[in-house]
Amino acid sequence: MGRHGRNKQDRNQGAWSKQEDQKLTDYIRKHGEGCWRSLPQAAGLLRCGKSCRLRWINYLRPDLKRGNFAEDEEDLIIKLHALLGNRWSLIAGRLPGRTDNEVKNYWNSHLRRKLIKMGIDPNNHRLRQNLLRPHNAQNPASASSSSGLKTQAIQQPTKSHVDKEQVSDAVSCLEDDPCALPDLNLDLTVSFHSPSTPDVEGNPKDSRPQLDTAPSPTLLLFQ
DNA sequence: AACTGGACCAACCGCGACACT
DNA sequence: AAGTGTCGCGGTTGGTCCAGT
Numbered sequence: 001m002g003r004h005g006r007n008k009q010d011r012n013q014g015a016w017s018k019q020e021d022q023k024l025t026d027y028i029r030k031h032g033e034g035c036w037r038s039l040p041q042a043a044g045l046l047r048c049g050k051s052c053r054l055r056w057i058n059y060l061r062p063d064l065k066r067g068n069f070a071e072d073e074e075d076l077i078i079k080l081h082a083l084l085g086n087r088w089s090l091i092a093g094r095l096p097g098r099t100d101n102e103v104k105n106y107w108n109s110h111l112r113r114k115l116i117k118m119g120i121d122p123n124n125h126r127l128r129q130n131l132l133r134p135h136n137a138q139n140p141a142s143a144s145s146s147s148g149l150k151t152q153a154i155q156q157p158t159k160s161h162v163d164k165e166q167v168s169d170a171v172s173c174l175e176d177d178p179c180a181l182p183d184l185n186l187d188l189t190v191s192f193h194s195p196s197t198p199d200v201e202g203n204p205k206d207s208r209p210q211l212d213t214a215p216s217p218t219l220l221l222f223q
Numbered sequence: 224a225a226c227t228g229g230a231c232c233a234a235c236c237g238c239g240a241c242a243c244t
Numbered sequence: 245a246a247g248t249g250t251c252g253c254g255g256t257t258g259g260t261c262c263a264g265t
Contacts, residue, residue: 015233015259037250053251054234089253100253101233109231227265235257242250 012046016055020045024052025060058101065097069106077103078111082125 012020027043033056036049045052069077073095080091088100088107095103115122
């Protein structure tokens with residue numbers, strides 16, 4: 001199992017008990033987050049640090065919102081996903097009180113299906129051509145009108161080709177616009193670096209393998 | 224009432240990147 | 245510069261719940 005291998009004999013696994021939650025919460029309240037490696041022993045937990053971190057971030061953190069996603073949150077996730085791809089932590093970062101895991105699960109269980117139902121490919125947020133009726137095939141932007149949603153064409157970024165500065169700037173534009181929510185009449189036009197442009201932050205996550213083959217397709221977003 | 228399949232969600236796993244030595 | 249430890253992220257899995265039959 002490699003570096004993260006666990007010894008199942010002396011490690012709890014599976015669902016967390018209330019006592020474990022309490023121990024973890026108490027410890028973090030006292031000592032703060034961080035040092036996940038040594039936390040379990042210090043807190044008296046038979047878990048690996050990774051598991052503790054996950055439990056805290058996804059479930060125990062006091063600022064978590066929990067509960068159903070609001071419609072504007074849904075819309076924002078869809079837009080951000082179109083912008084960022086499966087970069088759940090970045091998307092969750094724009095949704096106060098939501099975790100990447102929560103957003104990811106919600107996407108996979110609700111939003112993906114929703115888009116598919118609407119005839120939109122959830123991977124690239126484009127209308128699936130085979131679902132277009134002949135009369136609107138030339139004007140894809142009108143194809144989703146049956147859902148009551150309008151579509152908007154923007155430049156589709158390639159996955160992993162969005163550095164945090166750009167994301168921040170782009171999304172900040174959304175937030176700066178007082179009209180952006182709840183109507184979410186958002187203009188997500190973003191400029192992207194050319195491949196030769198160095199990353200502003202040198203952020204490692206942004207140097208992941210890139211899907212540069214996408215020829216800046218038209219992207220469909222809801223309004 | 225019992226069974227079944229799908230949906231949902233918490234948790235786990237593997238990998239990549241950074242920090243430190 | 246190379247090796248090692250730690251952390252964070254995204255993908256996947258498995259258990260539970262619930263609606264439909």
